[in-house]
Amino acid sequence: MSTSIRYSVILGNLGNTNDRFLSTGYKVQPPKEEMIMAAATIEGVSGIELVGSWDITPENSSRMKEILAQNGLTCVSIIPDLFSQKRWANGSFAAKDSSVRKQAIEAAVEAAQIALEMGCPLLNIWPGQDGYDYSLQSDFRQERRWFTDGVKEVASQFPMIKFALEYKPKEPRTHSFLARAADTLLVAEDTGLDNVGVCIDVGHALYAYENVSESIVILQERGNKLFHMHFNDNYRYWDDDMIVGSVHLVEYIEMLYWLRETGYTGWYSMDQYPYREDGAGAINASVQFLRSLEQFMCEETIVQIRGLIRRGDPIEASHWLREKILPSPMGTSD
Amino acid sequence: MSTSIRYSVILGNLGNTNDRFLSTGYKVQPPKEEMIMAAATIEGVSGIELVGSWDITPENSSRMKEILAQNGLTCVSIIPDLFSQKRWANGSFAAKDSSVRKQAIEAAVEAAQIALEMGCPLLNIWPGQDGYDYSLQSDFRQERRWFTDGVKEVASQFPMIKFALEYKPKEPRTHSFLARAADTLLVAEDTGLDNVGVCIDVGHALYAYENVSESIVILQERGNKLFHMHFNDNYRYWDDDMIVGSVHLVEYIEMLYWLRETGYTGWYSMDQYPYREDGAGAINASVQFLRSLEQFMCEETIVQIRGLIRRGDPIEASHWLREKILPSPMGTSD
């Protein structure tokens, strides 16, 4: 049963990475085809997420579908580009400028049409520019309504596609409209559409001081609204986009438990930003970390965790985890 | 119109204050009656919040009502004590122990009955012990359901009383079940009751990295679910419970604007923890800070803010605020 986990990768993770200080990037941008082949060689990966306009356009979609198929990969999600163009600088669905809002809808519709053509079942909406930076800058009421209306307009046209709204407390704005799990669920519900749900990016949840597992439960309890998962790690203060397991361990164990327990059937997708590392290598490290945890989560382990949670004693949990991962202390201390 | 703001005080703010290092407290506990008289002398204050079992019990409620009336004060809210007794150590409505859950319901019902007797319109529920400290400790699904069921059982018996659920990211647990505005709104909605809403404590929202004004809008947009407001200030990392305006300014201006704009009609209640300061003095400083802002928010100011928000230019907002509060720079710099 644990064999059912399906792993995927955001293609861009394998390419060049830049930040505001080094805008040309820390690495060299390889050709798309090379990146796809690199993804295909990662043991356990069978899916790919593509970013609209970066990776996938109406022009290259049939070619892309072909290349993916040749490499034994499925397109699991398309992320419309609502964040990496000057026109989105002040928002997409929620921009004060009505013509920009219109363009956002068009861009998302275009991405959805590509998804249909590619047989891709999900659009992952990350509206990074929708939010604000300063006090007295945003008309929260009006702009949040525009946001919901925009998503609704797109998603209502594509009932066979799932729309996962990805939240993040901040960056690139100091405050995002989709900031936390429950905020985002409210927006999804306000569309009144069954095909709108939420994507949890583990790192985003960590630096929102959410316990990721609790967020999973909140979303699943309100009508199985967890549509997608992005994996990475960080130091809880910022979206460091590090290799899975670089900082945290027990929280991933708890996550895998609750994803299973709440019946999550979506993909486990890697979303990192390996600024200075080999892209495929960094993704591979994350995938193998999760696959090791998948092995760790055998039936026996699950039964043990269920007992720990029922009893709720941190002392017992500490001994249990230690005995699972570390050698025993020496018998005597002298 | 700005004259309609009604200020109140949590009585305990005027008493002794302790922390984990100085459990006997930094000050001497004055008699209740003295504390009430001190509250009554604060210019602008006309309401009091009382904590169940600390301040108010079935035994003293009629006497308390009398004293408040003699001092020209109204009881605006009762806070059932679900946090300061050993029996709540591992939760109240959401405790794993069913007998504790039962006691929590009884304690809240008792507080609601007192509220009825006192003519107090609102119960402010702060379930500080409901949450968890460690990974693998909580059955989020079961315990959150218990929580909702408990609130529902109480609130359904008192349809004429409003129940405000007060959220807080952490403390005394490392993670609270009611952690943020939207999470808490979901719980309120899940009760299916119109008389269950949310209390925003400004400091709790600040250290959840919420923009308080946006939280106000989110709650009010979903059926006027903002039932109560607690005021204080902090450094955004912890519930420092400081005097209003000690750290922030523009965010209070924005708050007052949106409270008005969204039709909030509840009390503006002070909730501080003046560990080392004179209690009445610290509360008074907060109240006068808010009353000065109330004066600041004249019709002209409101029109100006509306324009700033519509245009959304932080440069314009910076000049506007500076000119409102500070002297002009010297004409020439030499």
Place this chain on the structure above:
Amino acid sequence: MSTSIRYSVILGNLGNTNDRFLSTGYKVQPPKEEMIMAAATIEGVSGIELVGSWDITPENSSRMKEILAQNGLTCVSIIPDLFSQKRWANGSFAAKDSSVRKQAIEAAVEAAQIALEMGCPLLNIWPGQDGYDYSLQSDFRQERRWFTDGVKEVASQFPMIKFALEYKPKEPRTHSFLARAADTLLVAEDTGLDNVGVCIDVGHALYAYENVSESIVILQERGNKLFHMHFNDNYRYWDDDMIVGSVHLVEYIEMLYWLRETGYTGWYSMDQYPYREDGAGAINASVQFLRSLEQFMCEETIVQIRGLIRRGDPIEASHWLREKILPSPMGTSD
């Protein structure tokens, strides 16, 4: 060689624990003698830290020495009580009130005399009340000088005792004077005394966003100024004082490596606050976690870590750690 680690416990960790909401505490306070016996039963523990006035006074010191000896325990440190009495509310060595500063010196001198009598080699100074809460409240220059002068006056009288200054970013003040490793090293240096150094509390360093290992190196590089270590864990935002290993793993591995590498020879002392847990049980869980890591850090591991650090590739480090603690992923992913 790894057998040389010596573990100790702050006695109070085994007693009652309170916070500002439950001032009488979550548990019952056991008699001191019982707490000491409980400490003695923890496998691997051979030392005790005592808090002045709570645990140890001029009156009970010879009796205490006897009890410790009977239980095979050594007093490894005395922590003068400069934080848990009303008189310290506004500071101890740095209080604005000169009579309080004088009392702080007297209290520390008294604790040092007890240490001499007990054969205890170290005073751990945690000046929790020395700091400030608000802007425009502290004369940083004057008060920091007073602080340094106070420590100097005490430490210069006891050249055979080491004085470890324990830093903490905040709590109970919103800002401590001894806030971070390097700040505190500066104060230690400003005394001009060889017997004044620094204590790292792992949790305090974590929520100062320090990498604990780097702080160890900074202190040791400047004349072996790391005098003492307190262990616990937290979520990086607050001094949660949890069981070691509850949140972090790889950082403890790195710490053990650098403590050894920089020649730290002091005690590994547990400093937790098991609010709701069995005290001895929670301490035991931490000690066994560290003892398991001590086993983990065999010669082979140390050589491997040295190589990882020399090459500095996070991908290699990820695979290395995963293979050490988790099962291999399944051979094929189908």
Place this chain on the structure above:
Amino acid sequence: MSTSIRYSVILGNLGNTNDRFLSTGYKVQPPKEEMIMAAATIEGVSGIELVGSWDITPENSSRMKEILAQNGLTCVSIIPDLFSQKRWANGSFAAKDSSVRKQAIEAAVEAAQIALEMGCPLLNIWPGQDGYDYSLQSDFRQERRWFTDGVKEVASQFPMIKFALEYKPKEPRTHSFLARAADTLLVAEDTGLDNVGVCIDVGHALYAYENVSESIVILQERGNKLFHMHFNDNYRYWDDDMIVGSVHLVEYIEMLYWLRETGYTGWYSMDQYPYREDGAGAINASVQFLRSLEQFMCEETIVQIRGLIRRGDPIEASHWLREKILPSPMGTSD
């Protein structure tokens, strides 16, 4: 006396701004000359900071000097580019690769030579890439020594130039070697050179949870080691690089007080990142905010602040500030 404040601007603040999601930037890059003219028009600005290789090279330095003079501007600091080229990806002075360390020294020497030619008295060293991202990645001891040695090698060759080391807790690395005020002072001291000191960037200090004023005092008390100041504002969690006064107020008042009180004579330089705002407009807003505060800090105000700090009562400080910036509350509350 308050007329002595000298304001300057980092030239790049007036240009294009990008982040990792929009690498081509939110704006259009104007020609350097246009940016300089824009800076010159900001009321009160008389100095410019230039970034090596971006703004200033051996080739253009005499031309740049001329243009600045024509616009009535002085070059107050040069910031060697040790962060925005691929070769610095893994560090500059502290890189594991010895040839990169050599290049870093050469780049800094080149910048210092330009400074000499330009009559610029200060090099501001921001070694953004010197640090690490992951545990088990850095040899703190070796790499920090390399860092100190590199700075020493450069600064010892230019005794007539001041070298200000600018600290920042993180970004672009998850952990910087120069992370906080006191850490950085230690490095400056370890060079053994009088002409090496520290630059405080207000925003960096805020998100290190420093009280900026206390950091000023710490540096000035240890031999007037505060060499330079960068101004901006943020929400305390990240280097948002916002307009001065957008979030904080009283802390700037406290800063201006202590800068004066400790005899700081350097420049007040603006360092922002106005991603979506007009660059010159955003800088202008900051400069006028500080100039208004300069007016606010008249002799009477300074005397009042001195009294507040001596007495240390937050209630008094609250009333004082409120009365200075806001209207009085209405006489009666009915």
